[in-house]
Amino acid sequence: MPLLYTDAEYFMVDSLPPKREVVKEDIMHDKWSGYNGYLDLSIDLVNQKIEFGESSKEEIFKSPLHIGTGDIELYSKGGYYQPFLRAGNNLFVSGSSIKGVVRSYSEALSSSCEGNQCNGDRLCPACRLFGCVSKGSGRRNDFNYQGRISISDVYFAENIKTSILKIPLRWGGKNREGRRFYWHCDYRAYEDINNVETEKLEIVLPPAGVTTRLYFENVSKQELGLLFLAMGLDPKHRFPLKMGGGKNRGLGSVWFMIKNQLVIGKSEHYYSTYDPEPQASKEDFLKTCLDQHLKTFNEEDRIIIDNNLKAFNLNHAYRTRSKAKQEFEQQVERNKDKYSRR
Numbered sequence: 001m002p003l004l005y006t007d008a009e010y011f012m013v014d015s016l017p018p019k020r021e022v023v024k025e026d027i028m029h030d031k032w033s034g035y036n037g038y039l040d041l042s043i044d045l046v047n048q049k050i051e052f053g054e055s056s057k058e059e060i061f062k063s064p065l066h067i068g069t070g071d072i073e074l075y076s077k078g079g080y081y082q083p084f085l086r087a088g089n090n091l092f093v094s095g096s097s098i099k100g101v102v103r104s105y106s107e108a109l110s111s112s113c114e115g116n117q118c119n120g121d122r123l124c125p126a127c128r129l130f131g132c133v134s135k136g137s138g139r140r141n142d143f144n145y146q147g148r149i150s151i152s153d154v155y156f157a158e159n160i161k162t163s164i165l166k167i168p169l170r171w172g173g174k175n176r177e178g179r180r181f182y183w184h185c186d187y188r189a190y191e192d193i194n195n196v197e198t199e200k201l202e203i204v205l206p207p208a209g210v211t212t213r214l215y216f217e218n219v220s221k222q223e224l225g226l227l228f229l230a231m232g233l234d235p236k237h238r239f240p241l242k243m244g245g246g247k248n249r250g251l252g253s254v255w256f257m258i259k260n261q262l263v264i265g266k267s268e269h270y271y272s273t274y275d276p277e278p279q280a281s282k283e284d285f286l287k288t289c290l291d292q293h294l295k296t297f298n299e300e301d302r303i304i305i306d307n308n309l310k311a312f313n314l315n316h317a318y319r320t321r322s323k324a325k326q327e328f329e330q331q332v333e334r335n336k337d338k339y340s341r342r
């Protein structure tokens with residue numbers, strides 16, 4: 001089972017050893033093969049009722065979004081805040097940062113390396129799909145692969161309201177090797193926590209969301225299956241993903257959903273028709289792709305994938321407000337020097 005740390009704001013999941021393959025010509029970018037197309041995705045900030053415990057208590061789980069710029073700005077009420085990323089006047093999320101989020105879940109749900117570690121022309125499934133910059137040296141290892149997934153940049157509506165949220169400093173606690181994913185919890189768990197350093201972030205509050213377009217090129221059904229699984233789109237394994245800043249302070253929980261139809265073509269059909277399989281509904285196509293991906297694992301590996309999916313499930317990955325607050329206070333107590341360093 002995934003390792004659970006009650007002293008941290010995250011849990012760890014197990015990894016499968018990377019299964020690397022030579023990048024074959026048919027997935028290079030100079031010709032069409034496999035499936036090509038796009039799907040429109042809505043990304044919505046989590047805003048829902050959660051039931052927990054044996055007596056089915058409930059609380060509202062709201063998760064704001066903060067996409068940082070690395071800059072700070074003067075706050076009218078004093079001090080500084082970290083603004084939300086903007087392009088012109090619009091709040092903005094870059095497609096590459098959304099791609100990074102999907103990639104990290106894809107890595108945990110396939111036999112992939114952790115974050116672009118492949119070298120040479122033998123790549124793991126995530127590097128083959130999302131791309132890879134070779135860190136090797138010499139002619140043989142000098143191999144950069146563009147990947148076959150791209151995601152459009154998205155803008156929030158011009159009139160969207162933002163707020164300034166004060167959160168405890170995002171000092172992350174102990175470092176552990178491995179894949180970490182942050183617990184989901186309501187951002188108000190961290191209100192009323194005294195005697196800790198705080199920082200201010202510009203956030204968008206739910207209900208809010210954006211729509212983006214994910215393009216895929218020369219992919220197999222199996223690879224689409226991995227993508228669907230990693231975006232929490234499998235009806236049997238729905239889960240919200242975490243993106244942006246403040247993930248350890250109840251921010252950045254989002255649901256992905258396919259909007260409208262999936263526009264897909266198979267190699268030679270690409271320009272002539274977008275729907276080579278008109279008999280199959282979107283749901284059937286999704287299921288076929290998911291099955292193709294999941295059947296690539298042997299029994300032992302499948303147990304790890306299933307455990308990781310269970311770990312991502314909101315029932316498992318949700319910390320109630322009181323639990324998150326209590327754990328945070330214990331963490332502060334253990335690390336007094338780090339939380340009150342100024």
Ligand SMILES: [Zn+2]
Nearest residue numbers: 113118124127
């Ligand atoms: Zn890799």
